[in-house]
Amino acid sequence: MRPKLTLLSDEIIARILAEAYELLLKPGIKVQNEEARELLMREDVVIDPETHVAQIPASLVQRALESVPREFYLYDYDGNPTVHYGGDSVHFDPGSSGIAMLNPDTLEHETTETEHLIRLLKVAEQLPQYDAQSTAVICHDVPKDVQDSYRLYLALLYSKKPIVTGAFTNKTVQEMIDMLVVFAGSAEASRQKPRAIFDVCPAPPLIWSNFGAGNLIALARAGIPAEIVSVPLSGAAAPVTMLGTVTQHTAECFAGIVIHQLAKPGSPIVWGGAAAIFDMRKGATPMGAVETAMLDCSYAQVAKTLNMPTHTYLGATDSKLVDAQAGLESGISAMVGALSGINMISGSGMLDFLACHSAEKLVLDAEGIAMAKRMIGGVKQHTDTLATGFYDNKINFKGGDFLKQKITMQLFREEQHLPSSVIDRDSTRAWKAAGSLDAFDRAKLRVKELLASYSRPELDPDQVNRLHSYMLDLAKKAGLEELPRLEDYELA
């Protein structure tokens, strides 16, 4: 039996849906993209020509919900389906909003460049807890115009896993789709077996910007999965109550799904978000707060009643370091996400309200994720009897009796997740003998090991060259004559 966390009764869910439909009419949804407005007007949606506020009727939402796929897969480089969006499947990927990275030696939050992203990709690639890569940090050593496509370029070169990514403009989303097509072989192939999913964000409250709506349309038409990342902030950009925030989240997702399905019915789209409460004292958006996790758990439950694939942002911390706060916030929220059955949980590795990434945190978060995955694996029945079969004649009321049983050695690995060296289960004496390292010290060592053991994936050289020249072309247009040198590649 799969353990599950639910926070909403059926009655509350019905009320959330009903009020979300009301919000779509009043105050309505501000749609700042002309093409999206045209799609809506073709369906007789009333739009104020000056304010661009659209009143979207429930019937349109219901039609869109009917044409949305209930599930789909992301595929790895070799074409294997490795991420399942739909049902209660649970996957994790590193957070992808980073602009800085923790330097483990100086503890500075360094502005990120190419080398930082490569380090994160190499670490995430080797940790089985991460089912997908993300385009985790911005590389500030390339021009702004190519910062989104360049992240994807690096992920494609350094990984075989599926990729959670996102474009920053309506122009670059097309370019990034083209880049995926280079590796897939054709537009049709990249639609059949999508390697990547694109985050697309409405702006709270109740706004689909020119860029957000434009991305939805481009992705729908390309048949590349879109992931709505609705970010209501309770008390600032959304109602102060958590249920009010979940309702606004619902309305923003509804409106996005309508635009998306009007552009191309049947294209895959995910009910996702990065909701947060607003900390009134600090003016901050605490991603490690349990209330934030409760918002996520709740909106996922709403999505599941609609049979939608789900995504959220959990497993991050507001701490600036890889410390106890980072552990408790990331651990608790990863567990809440897993128990909520959310298909893709982004946020691992992240410190400081999603601004800063850390490879060391990624390896420690992997242990929290392993625990969460073990939990949703539930208790297992390996034996005919639950217990009585174990008490053979050799059991004689001695504490170590069961250690001698063959079945103990056969089954303990199936029952227990064996953590990596970053989790200390030593005696104090052995721990001291090994240098009295804390979890951060051990994580630093593990990151070094992973970087040393990494070997870049074997990719079709022809595809790599085409991708590289495509990227180089974009870079030149953005005023960069040469791309940063990649140690692992010799690219012209």
Place this chain on the structure above:
Amino acid sequence: MQPKLSLLDDALIVRIIEEAYQLMLKPGIKVQNAEARGLLAEAGADVNEETQVVRIPEHIVRKALGMVPREFQLYDYEGEPKVRYGGDAVHFDPGSSGISVLIPETLEHKTAETADLIRIIKVAESLPQYDAQSTAVVCHDVPKDLHDLYRLYLVILFSKKPIVTGAFTNQTVHQMIDMLAIFAGGRDKLREKPRAIFDACPSPPLIWSNFGAGNLITLARAGVPAEIVSMPLAGAAAPVTLLGAVTQHAAECLSGIAIHQLAHAGSPIVWGGAPAIFEMRKGGTPYGAIETAMIDSSYAQVGKSLGLPTHTYLGATDSKVLDMQAGIESGMGFLVGALSGVNMISGAGMLDSLLCQSPEKLVIDAESISMAKRLLEGMKTPTQTLATEFYEGVNFKGSDFLKQKITMQLFQQEQRLPTKIIDRDSIRGWKQGGSLDTFARAREQVTDILTAFSRPELDPAKKAELHAYVLTLAKQAGMEELPRLDELAPA
């Protein structure tokens, strides 16, 4: 609606209980206390006096289960009910198996003494997340014969909260009950409003030792609540499977309840434990492992299906210091315990697989506990409509809702504001604050708490009586004077 975690379906719970009944017949329960064997024999159990193995038939246990109170309360010094054992009430107390304390300056795990326990009591007393105190560490500066009762003595002197404690012998359990009776105003009053609950441990597999069973009998007769702490170690002292360990736990608890209720029907007793998986590589008992938490959640579900109050050990870590591992393991442990609706969750403050206590960890754990408690409160409906009424005057601006009066009225009800242990500053603000990590902030908070602490005002006559009682016992144990508390813990 209180959110809940369940790992077992009804059919599985039935099988666990059925097989637990079978285990009580074969291999049976080893009962090393003669009086307990006598009680069981009288009730119709088959006792082998040579091996001390008792085959306890189901009807004896069923009858006992019929008489156990479904709920009861623990009371504070003032006589107010503060801890409810029963239903899905959730409380937390510091772990109480410590033999050492973390010295924050040196990071040494120092052998614990009186001053250390006092520090822990003061910190736990000041944090509302801890509904009860525990007799958290053994004080090695007093003779062994006094170790258990001396811990209780200190807690009574420095706290007004209910107490989770335990005796180490069949003699001292009587003395500790006497000590509680001094403050309650007699044994009858103590029975009416118990201040403390006593942990009583079976020995895995399937053994009630002379001391464990003796404690059960004494507590039952005194009407002072007993908390069974069954500790099957999956793969060493219990079957390797989580379900096998849960079944053995059930058999140990059921047999304990039978002994306890035969001694005095209707006395309060709790379905509790501190099981763990066994770490095959290191030979350790990882209390921070998720599988350990899964055993706990499962046995609590079994206890609840029988209508019993519940206890467990969660929120501890196997780490030696207050690092990210301590945060992950403790945070997840509290979360699982709270979502399982366990009445008393012990383990806060503990490092190193329950060996080492840390006041700094207590203040950090308090934040995780707050998060778990907030989650249990669930989603609230403080307004008439869920959302629509908030959009008057909202004009598609990101900060529209900040200006609403209702935002200021409701945000403190919706959000729990953490203490400074939790950093929510900007990176600039954090640097200006000294770039402190969680452990450094915890050290500051412990210092603040110790500075602000004032000893509870207790009846001086009772204090004197308690002191005289414990001093007599100390002298019998060869100690002429008790440690000077005023010096160890200046007011």
